Amino acid sequence: MIKQELMVVTKHEKIAEHIFQLTLQGELVSEMGNPGQFVHLKVTEGSTPLLRRPISISEINLEKKQFTMIYRAEGAGTQLLSKKKTEDVVDVLGPLGNGFPIDEIEKGQTALLVGGGIGVPPLLELSRQLVAKGVSVQHVLGFQSKSAVFLEEEFSMLGKTIITTDDGTYGYQGFVTDAIKDHDIQFDTMFSCGPTPMLKALERLHGHKPLFLSLEERMGCGIGACFACVCHTGDDPTGTSYKKVCSDGPVFKAGEVVL
Amino acid sequence: MIKQELMVVTKHEKIAEHIFQLTLQGELVSEMGNPGQFVHLKVTEGSTPLLRRPISISEINLEKKQFTMIYRAEGAGTQLLSKKKTEDVVDVLGPLGNGFPIDEIEKGQTALLVGGGIGVPPLLELSRQLVAKGVSVQHVLGFQSKSAVFLEEEFSMLGKTIITTDDGTYGYQGFVTDAIKDHDIQFDTMFSCGPTPMLKALERLHGHKPLFLSLEERMGCGIGACFACVCHTGDDPTGTSYKKVCSDGPVFKAGEVVL
Amino acid sequence: MIMLQVNLPGLSLKNPIMPASGCFGFGREYSKLYDLSQLGSIMIKASTQEPRFGNPTPRVAETEAGMLNAIGLQNPGVEKVVSSELVWLEQYDVPIIANVAGSQIEDYVYVAEKISQSKNVHALELNISCPNVKTGGIAFGTIPEIAAQLTRAVKEVSDVPVYVKLSPNVANIVDMAKAIEQAGADGLTMINTLIGMRLDIKTGKPVIANKTGGLSGPAIKPVAIRMIYEVSQAVNIPIIGMGGVQTVDDVIEFLYAGASAVAVGTANFVNPFVCPEIINQLPGRLKELGFEHVTECIGRSWK
Amino acid sequence: MIMLQVNLPGLSLKNPIMPASGCFGFGREYSKLYDLSQLGSIMIKASTQEPRFGNPTPRVAETEAGMLNAIGLQNPGVEKVVSSELVWLEQYDVPIIANVAGSQIEDYVYVAEKISQSKNVHALELNISCPNVKTGGIAFGTIPEIAAQLTRAVKEVSDVPVYVKLSPNVANIVDMAKAIEQAGADGLTMINTLIGMRLDIKTGKPVIANKTGGLSGPAIKPVAIRMIYEVSQAVNIPIIGMGGVQTVDDVIEFLYAGASAVAVGTANFVNPFVCPEIINQLPGRLKELGFEHVTECIGRSWK
Numbered sequence A, B: 001m002i003k004q005e006l007m008v009v010t011k012h013e014k015i016a017e018h019i020f021q022l023t024l025q026g027e028l029v030s031e032m033g034n035p036g037q038f039v040h041l042k043v044t045e046g047s048t049p050l051l052r053r054p055i056s057i058s059e060i061n062l063e064k065k066q067f068t069m070i071y072r073a074e075g076a077g078t079q080l081l082s083k084k085k086t087e088d089v090v091d092v093l094g095p096l097g098n099g100f101p102i103d104e105i106e107k108g109q110t111a112l113l114v115g116g117g118i119g120v121p122p123l124l125e126l127s128r129q130l131v132a133k134g135v136s137v138q139h140v141l142g143f144q145s146k147s148a149v150f151l152e153e154e155f156s157m158l159g160k161t162i163i164t165t166d167d168g169t170y171g172y173q174g175f176v177t178d179a180i181k182d183h184d185i186q187f188d189t190m191f192s193c194g195p196t197p198m199l200k201a202l203e204r205l206h207g208h209k210p211l212f213l214s215l216e217e218r219m220g221c222g223i224g225a226c227f228a229c230v231c232h233t234g235d236d237p238t239g240t241s242y243k244k245v246c247s248d249g250p251v252f253k254a255g256e257v258v259l
Numbered sequence C, D: 001m002i003m004l005q006v007n008l009p010g011l012s013l014k015n016p017i018m019p020a021s022g023c024f025g026f027g028r029e030y031s032k033l034y035d036l037s038q039l040g041s042i043m044i045k046a047s048t049q050e051p052r053f054g055n056p057t058p059r060v061a062e063t064e065a066g067m068l069n070a071i072g073l074q075n076p077g078v079e080k081v082v083s084s085e086l087v088w089l090e091q092y093d094v095p096i097i098a099n100v101a102g103s104q105i106e107d108y109v110y111v112a113e114k115i116s117q118s119k120n121v122h123a124l125e126l127n128i129s130c131p132n133v134k135t136g137g138i139a140f141g142t143i144p145e146i147a148a149q150l151t152r153a154v155k156e157v158s159d160v161p162v163y164v165k166l167s168p169n170v171a172n173i174v175d176m177a178k179a180i181e182q183a184g185a186d187g188l189t190m191i192n193t194l195i196g197m198r199l200d201i202k203t204g205k206p207v208i209a210n211k212t213g214g215l216s217g218p219a220i221k222p223v224a225i226r227m228i229y230e231v232s233q234a235v236n237i238p239i240i241g242m243g244g245v246q247t248v249d250d251v252i253e254f255l256y257a258g259a260s261a262v263a264v265g266t267a268n269f270v271n272p273f274v275c276p277e278i279i280n281q282l283p284g285r286l287k288e289l290g291f292e293h294v295t296e297c298i299g300r301s302w303k
C-alpha cells in the first residue's frame, strides 16, 4: 500500500561526483516489495521546490526498516536533499509503481542487468533478489567517467560486473551495448534502467529476448492521477491507448510502450 | 555602513511563550551603533518566504562581535527562523535605520523607557547605553499576560522596572500609560517602542516633553528604495511630504510623523 | 459536521472542499489512499466527445511555488467516462461535478447532454478556459459573447446546473463573469491556470513539449483571490474558488474573497491526503476564528 | 567585458542588466552599497507631472514566491526628479531609462517632454500598466488603440527613444505589442505586475490598504517568459524583459525567450547586491553554456 511518512535519515554520504547515497528509516519500508519501485520525495516543507522528486529504491532492509536510494544532486530539489543530515526527516510517498518482475525468470537461469548512470541503483536490489532466488546474474554498468562510477564492489559481490565509461577513464571504453557484444554475454532475461537512448539501443538489439526496461518521465502526482507521465503503447491502432510510467511502470516489457 | 553577511548562530533559545532570543556573530556587528536600529533577515535560501524580516537589535557586544535579537515566532518567516540551531547561518542585512538619539539626553537626567510586547527588546541596549552615559533610567514594560513577560531581570539591573500585564496575571494590571500615571513617574525624556495604539496614547499624554517613538511598518527593501514604509509628516501643507520608517526612522521625535 | 454544510445549485455539499478537475483523475488512485465519501464533491477530469491522448511529453514543469502543465485533456471520451468511471464512482456518497470540454459548441453540447444524465453527476463545469488545447477552445474563455453563447447552448441540454470555469488570462474578468451569468449559468468556478512557460537553460528550448503550459499552484493564489473578490461582488451566482490552495487558511481566504466552496488542485500532487486533512482541520480553525458555520466566512472581505 | 555589450535604440549598454523601475528608487540607497556605474542602465522610479504621495500603508504584502505592492507611484514630481535626482545620477557612467506615468495623455506628454531633455536620460519607459492607480491609467495598458494613441503622442515630444511597458493583465499581449509597435515605439519592456490580492486571515480584510496590488517576484516568471516568447516573435522592436529575475540563469532564460536586456525588480529587496552579482557571474555562465557573446542567447528558444 502507498503510504506517506516522515522518515528519518540514518545515513547520508557522497559516493561519487555529485552522487549521494541516502538511507531512511520508517514503517513505510514494510510496504516495499519488487525492486524497481520508486519513492516520491518532498525535500522541503515550503513551496519551493513545490513538487516531489521520484527516486528509485536501491536497497531494502526489512528488518531494520531501512531503505537506501542513490541520487544525483543537480537541480534545486536534489541539491536541497543532499543537505539533509542524520536524524533529519524526509517526507516520503511510496512505494510507487511496479518494479522488475522477478517471477519472469527461473532459478538456474541467467539474468543480465544493464544500468546506465543514475539508472544503476535500482539494479542492486534487483540483483540481490535474483541471486537469493538462485538466478545467476551478470552486470554491465555504464558511466560517463571514472569519477562517476559507484556501487562496483556491491555488484561484483553478486555476479560478474563489467564497468564501462564513455571516456574510457575506467573499465571498458564505450557503450554498454558494445560491451555486451564484445564480451559475448549470454543471458535468458535482461533487465535494464538508464537513459532513454540506451534503452532504445537495448530494445533494438535484444528486444527479441525477454527484456524489461525501467523508464523515466517528468511526473506530477506519481500515483497515476495527473496524466503527466503517459507514453504510447506499442500496439495502438487508435492512437489513444497509453500507459502511465508512474503507476503502470516504471518497468515495462520491451515493446509494451513506445520509448 | 550597511552590510550583508551570513552570520553564525551562537545562541538561540525560547524565553517566553512564542518568544525567542537569538544571538548572531559576525563582522557586521562592528557597524552597529545607536540602539533602536534594526536588521533585515532572510530566513531561508529559497523563495518562500521571499522577503526579509525586520527585527530590532536588542543587545550589542562589540568585543565578541555578537548581537542579540528577541522576536516573536508567529508567521511563516519567524517560525522558520525559530528552527535555526547553533552554528547555522542567518542572512543578515544591516544595521538599518536610525536609532534612539542618546545625545538628546544629558548625564544626570532621567529617562523613562516604555515598551510594549515585542517592542521591549530594543530598549535593553538603549537602557545600557544610557546608564553607561550616566543617565538615570526607569522602565515601564507592558505585556499581555504573565507567560509573555521577558527581560524583567535584565532591565531591573539597570533601573527601576515596572511590569504591566493586560490581564493582571503579573505586575500592574492595565496599560503602561496608567502605570506611569499611578506611579507618578517623573522623567526628562521618554523613549518608547511598541504597538501603535500605545505610541499614540503616549504622544497624546506626554508629547509636550521630549519623546522618541520607534515605529513599525510593513517593509519591502528596508533601505529606503521601495517606498513601502512611508508615513505622512506632522506638518505637511501639500500632503506629499513623507518619511520612510526604514531609513528616516524607525525612531522619530513625537510629532515628526503622523502615527 | 453540520457547520461545514454548504448548499449550491444542484449540490448539497457536506463540506465545501473538493479536488479540482484534472488533479484527481476520476478518483481511482486517491480511493486507494482514503475514503472518497469524505469529500464535499469531486470535480472529475475533463471529458470530451472523442477519446483524446493529449499532448506529447514532457507535460509538466516545475516553477517557483508553482507548476506548468500541458496534459491536453487526455481522457477516454464521454461514453467511457459515463459507463466506466462514473458508474464506478457511484459506490461513494459524493456528488460529482463533471468537467466538460470541447473545441466547438457542438462538442460541449454533446458531452454535456450525455454526462449530465449520469446519476451521480449533480453539476457540470464548463471548461472554457483550458490553455493547452489549440483548436479554438481558448476563445470561449476570452470573448464574453462566445462564452455566453456556449453557456446558453449547454444550459438547454443539461439535466443539471451548469457552472462555467473562468480563465484568468483576460483583461476584465468581471465582464466575462457577467456575460456568463446573464446567459443563464448557475455558478462559476475560478480560476483555471495562467498561461506560462519555462525554458531549459542548457537547450534553450521550452521544457514542456507543448511549449506553453498552464501555471497552477501557490504562485497564482493572489491572482485567484483578487478575481474572486471582484467577481463575487458583481454577480449573484455562487463561485467555487481554486488556485493555489494548500492549507485550511487558504480555504478560508478563498471563502473571505467570496467563494462558496473551494477546490484543491496541484496540492494533491504534493500531499495526496491534503483534501481530507483540510476537511478535518476546518471545524477547529473556524471555531478558533470565531465562526459557527463555514458560510459565515463567505464574502467577508467585502461584506 | 565586451561579451556583455548590448546596443538598443538610444542605449549602448555595457551589460544587459538593470534594476527595474520602482525597485531601486533613484539609485541613492543602492549607491551606498556599490558603484552604480557597474549597471547596464537604471530604470528610475515613475515620475508624474505633480508630486504624489501615493497610497496609504500597508503598501506591500508577501505571497508565495512573490509580493504584492501598491505604492501608488509616489514621487516628487517631474521637475524635482529632473533637477535633483537626475542631476545627482550624472556622476555615474550609466544611461538612465526614465519611467513616465500619468492618468491622461497630456500628463504623459508633459512628463516625457521634460524628462527626455535630461542629459543622462537615454530612453523613456512609458508606464501604461501600473495597476495601482485608479484614475484611468489601467485602460492605457489593456486597450490597444488607446495605448497606440498614447505612444504616438509621446513619440512626438520625446527627444529620446520611447519604450512602452506592457501589462500582463490582458487576454492578448501580442495584439497590444503590435499596436504599440505600429504607433512608433522604439522598444517594449515587459512585464509589469499581475493584479493580485491577499486577505488577512484574522480580520478577513485585504492586507494592502489599496486592497489590490501588483504581484511581482519569482511567482510570475513563467508568465513573463511566455509573453516575451510570444511578443518577441511578433514584433521587430527589442524587448527589455523582467518579472521574477533572481539569478544569472533567470537572465539567460529571459534572453532565450527573446528579451535583449533584462531588468531585476523585487530581487533587489531580497538581495540588494543582486544586480552586480549577476553582472559578475554572467560572463562565466555564458562561457559554460558555450556562448561567446551575450547577444547569441537572444531569442534562442524560437530561433
Ligand SMILES: Cc1cc2nc3c(=O)[nH]c(=O)nc-3n(C[C@H](O)[C@H](O)[C@H](O)COP(=O)(O)OP(=O)(O)OC[C@H]3O[C@@H](n4cnc5c(N)ncnc54)[C@H](O)[C@@H]3O)c2cc1C
Residues within 6 Å of the ligand: A038, A049, A051, A052, A053, A054, A055, A056, A057, A069, A070, A071, A072, A073, A074, A075, A076, A077, A078, A079, A118, A121, A122, A215, A216, A217, A218, A219, A250, C061, C062
Ligand atoms: C521512476 C523514476 C526513478 C528515478 N530514480 C532516480 C534515482 O534513483 N536516482 C536519481 O538520481 N534520479 C532518479 N530519477 C530522476 C530524478 O527524478 C530527477 O533527477 C530529479 O527529479 C531531478 O530533480 P532536481 O531537483 O535535481 O532537478 P530540477 O531541475 O529542480 O527538477 C525540476 C523538475 O523536473 C523534474 N525532473 C528533472 N529531471 C528529471 C528526470 N530525469 N526524470 C524525472 N523528472 C525529472 C523534477 O522532478 C522536478 O519536478 C528517477 C526518475 C524517475 C521518473
Ligand SMILES: Cc1cc2nc3c(=O)[nH]c(=O)nc-3n(C[C@H](O)[C@H](O)[C@H](O)COP(=O)(O)OP(=O)(O)OC[C@H]3O[C@@H](n4cnc5c(N)ncnc54)[C@H](O)[C@@H]3O)c2cc1C
Residues within 6 Å of the ligand: B038, B049, B051, B052, B053, B054, B055, B056, B057, B069, B070, B071, B072, B073, B074, B075, B076, B077, B078, B079, B118, B121, B122, B215, B216, B217, B218, B219, B250, D061, D062
Ligand atoms: C523596524 C522594525 C523592528 C521590528 N523589531 C521586531 C523585534 O525586535 N521583534 C519582533 O518580534 N518583531 C519585530 N518587528 C516585527 C517583525 O518584523 C514582524 O513580526 C515579522 O516581520 C513578521 O514576520 P512573520 O514571518 O512572523 O510573519 P508573516 O505573516 O509571514 O509576514 C508576512 C509579511 O508581513 C510582514 N510583517 C508582518 N507583521 C509585521 C509587522 N508587525 N511589522 C512589519 N512587517 C510585518 C513580514 O515582514 C512579511 O513581509 C519589527 C518590525 C519593524 C518594522
Ligand SMILES: Cc1cc2nc3c(=O)[nH]c(=O)nc-3n(C[C@H](O)[C@H](O)[C@H](O)COP(=O)(O)O)c2cc1C
Residues within 6 Å of the ligand: A220, A226, C020, C021, C022, C023, C045, C046, C069, C071, C073, C099, C127, C130, C165, C191, C192, C193, C215, C216, C217, C218, C220, C242, C243, C244, C245, C263, C264, C265, C266, C267
Ligand atoms: C495537471 C493538471 C491538469 C488539469 N486539468 C484540468 C482539466 O482537465 N479541466 C479543468 O477545467 N482544469 C484543469 N486543471 C486546472 C485545475 O482544475 C485548477 O483550476 C488549477 O490548477 C488551479 O488550481 P491549483 O492551483 O489548486 O492547481 C488542471 C490542472 C493541473 C495542474
Ligand SMILES: Cc1cc2nc3c(=O)[nH]c(=O)nc-3n(C[C@H](O)[C@H](O)[C@H](O)COP(=O)(O)O)c2cc1C
Residues within 6 Å of the ligand: B220, B226, D020, D021, D022, D023, D045, D046, D069, D071, D073, D099, D127, D130, D165, D191, D192, D193, D215, D216, D217, D218, D220, D242, D243, D244, D245, D263, D264, D265, D266, D267
Ligand atoms: C515596489 C514596486 C514598485 C514598482 N514601481 C513601478 C513603477 O513605478 N513603474 C513601473 O513601471 N513599474 C513598477 N514596478 C514594476 C517593476 O518594475 C517590474 O515590472 C515588476 O515588479 C516585475 O519584475 P520583478 O518580478 O523582478 O519585480 C514596481 C514593482 C515593485 C515591486
Ligand code: FES
Residues within 6 Å of the ligand: A218, A219, A220, A221, A222, A223, A224, A225, A226, A227, A228, A229, A230, A244, A245, A246, A247
Ligand atoms: S505522474 Fe501523475 S499520472 Fe504519472
Ligand code: FES
Residues within 6 Å of the ligand: B218, B219, B220, B221, B222, B223, B224, B225, B226, B227, B228, B229, B230, B244, B245, B246, B247
Ligand atoms: S522598506 Fe523600502 S523604503 Fe522602507
